[in-house]
Amino acid sequence: MRLWDMPTRVFKAEESRAVHKTCSSAMETQRKTGSVSFNNYKIFRNGGDGFNQWVILCLGLLNAVLLIVAVVLGINCAKVKEGSLHISNPAVTQLFNELDYLRSNHSDVIEAEEEAKKALESAINNHKEVKVKIEQLKTVNDGYQKQMQALQVEKANLKSNVSALGGSTKYPPIIPFLGLLNAVLLITAVVIGVNCAKVKEGSLHISNPAVTQLFSELDYLRSNHSDVIEAEEEAKKALESAINNHKEVKVKIEQLKTVNDGYQKQMQALQVEKANLKSNVSALEGSCGGCLPGWALFNSSCYFFSYTESSTVKKNWHESREDCVSRGSDLVVIDNQEEQKYVSNIIQNMKTSNSKWENGFWIGLTDMENEGNWTWINNVTEVQQRYWMDGEPNNGGDFGEHCGVAVHSAFNPWKTRYDGNCDLKQLHWMCEM
Structure with missing residues (x-):
C-alpha cells in the first residue's frame, strides 16, 4: 500500500462530510424549531443533556478519525524514512561494481555507461513521479486543513448557538478535553505529513555527489577507452596487412620452388642428354660419321x-x-x-x-x-x-x-x-x- 494512498483509504472525505452533515442538520433543526430533536423532542428545553451527548459523540468520532490518520501517517513516514536510508545503497553498490568491472575490462565501458545512463534516467523519472505524488499528498493535507478549519468554524458556531439557546447551559468536563485533543491530533497529522514529504524528497538526493563522481570517472575511462579501441583497431589492421603480405610471400615462394624444381629437372635431363650425346659423339667418331649400331x-x-x-x-x-x-x-x-x-x-x-x-x-x-x-x-x-x-x-x-x-x-x-x-x-x- 502506497503512502499517498493511506489517508484517502482511512479517512475519506465522505466520512468528514457525513459528520459535518449530521452536525449541520442539527443546527438547522435548532434554528427552525428552537430546539434540537434526536428522538427526544425539545431536549434543550428539558435540561440540555441530549445536546451535550451529541457534541461529545461528534468530537469523539472526529478525534478517533484524526488519531487513526496520525497513527497511519506516522507508521508510513517511519517506513519511508527507514527505506530512504537504504534507497541509494543498492544503486551505489551496483555502480561501484560496474566501475571495478570497467577498470579491469575496458572493452565493456561503453555498455556499462549506457546502462548507467538508463538507470539515472529511470531514477530521474522516479524522482519526478515522487515529486508529483508529494504534491498530491500536500494537496490532500491542505484539503484536510481546510476541512479542519471548517469544522472549527462550525464548532464555534455551534458553541454560539448553544449559548444563545441554552443560556447558562454547561458542558461536561470531557467536551473541552475532546476539543483540545482534536486540535493536538490535527497539528500532529499535519506536521507528520509535511516532515514525511521532506524526508521522502530529501532521500532522492542523498547519493547525488557519489553518482556525479562515478559518472565523472566513467567519462574519463570512456575517453581513455576510445583511444585504446582506436589503437587496437589500428593494430588489427596492421596485423591483417602483415598476414596478407605473408600469404603473398608464401605463394611467391611456392611458385619459385615450382619453377626451381622445373629447372632442376630440366638440368638433370640436360645433363643426361649431354652424357648421352658425348657417348654418341664418341661412337660416331669411331664409326667414321655413320649411325650407331642398331640405328x-x-x-x-x-x-x-x-x-x-x-x-x-x-x-x-x-x-x-x-x-x-x-x-x-x-x-x-x-x-x-x-x-x-x-x-x-x-x-x-x-x-x-x-x-x-x-x-x-x-x-x-x-x-x-x-x-x-x-x-x-x-x-x-x-x-x-x-x-x-x-x-x-x-x-x-x-x-x-x-x-x-x-x-x-x-x-x-x-x-x-x-x-x-x-x-x-x-x-x-x-x-x-
Whole structure:
C-alpha cells in the first residue's frame, strides 16, 4: 500500500462530510424549531443533556478519525524514512561494481555507461513521479486543513448557538478535553505529513555527489577507452596487412620452388642428354660419321625402332620418350613427305598383331598442353592434318587420347596417324637424332 494512498483509504472525505452533515442538520433543526430533536423532542428545553451527548459523540468520532490518520501517517513516514536510508545503497553498490568491472575490462565501458545512463534516467523519472505524488499528498493535507478549519468554524458556531439557546447551559468536563485533543491530533497529522514529504524528497538526493563522481570517472575511462579501441583497431589492421603480405610471400615462394624444381629437372635431363650425346659423339667418331649400331640412316638422320631391339617390349608414350632421351635422341619428328613415306614403309614389317591399332609406334606428336592443338615436341615443325586417319584424332575413351601414333597403311600411305592414350596404351616407339 502506497503512502499517498493511506489517508484517502482511512479517512475519506465522505466520512468528514457525513459528520459535518449530521452536525449541520442539527443546527438547522435548532434554528427552525428552537430546539434540537434526536428522538427526544425539545431536549434543550428539558435540561440540555441530549445536546451535550451529541457534541461529545461528534468530537469523539472526529478525534478517533484524526488519531487513526496520525497513527497511519506516522507508521508510513517511519517506513519511508527507514527505506530512504537504504534507497541509494543498492544503486551505489551496483555502480561501484560496474566501475571495478570497467577498470579491469575496458572493452565493456561503453555498455556499462549506457546502462548507467538508463538507470539515472529511470531514477530521474522516479524522482519526478515522487515529486508529483508529494504534491498530491500536500494537496490532500491542505484539503484536510481546510476541512479542519471548517469544522472549527462550525464548532464555534455551534458553541454560539448553544449559548444563545441554552443560556447558562454547561458542558461536561470531557467536551473541552475532546476539543483540545482534536486540535493536538490535527497539528500532529499535519506536521507528520509535511516532515514525511521532506524526508521522502530529501532521500532522492542523498547519493547525488557519489553518482556525479562515478559518472565523472566513467567519462574519463570512456575517453581513455576510445583511444585504446582506436589503437587496437589500428593494430588489427596492421596485423591483417602483415598476414596478407605473408600469404603473398608464401605463394611467391611456392611458385619459385615450382619453377626451381622445373629447372632442376630440366638440368638433370640436360645433363643426361649431354652424357648421352658425348657417348654418341664418341661412337660416331669411331664409326667414321655413320649411325650407331642398331640405328638406321636416312637423309642425314639416324632412326631407332624399338621393335628391332625387342618385339615384345612395349611402353607408354612417356616411357618411350625417356628411352629415346637416354639414347641421346627424342621421339621422331616427321618434317616432310619423304620422311613420312620412309617411316611408313619401314614399319610395315614390324607387326605383332593383326590389329593395326596395336602395331603402331609412338611419335613426338601431342596435344597435352592444349586440347585439340597438336604440336611436335620440337615446337617448330608444322602439323599436317592430311596425315590423320579418317575420324582421327577423336580423343576417345574415358581418359582421353593426347599422344600421336604412326602406323603402316597399305591403301593410303598418307593416312597413317591416330591419337592414343599417353598413359595406358602400350606400343613400340621410334627415336630420331
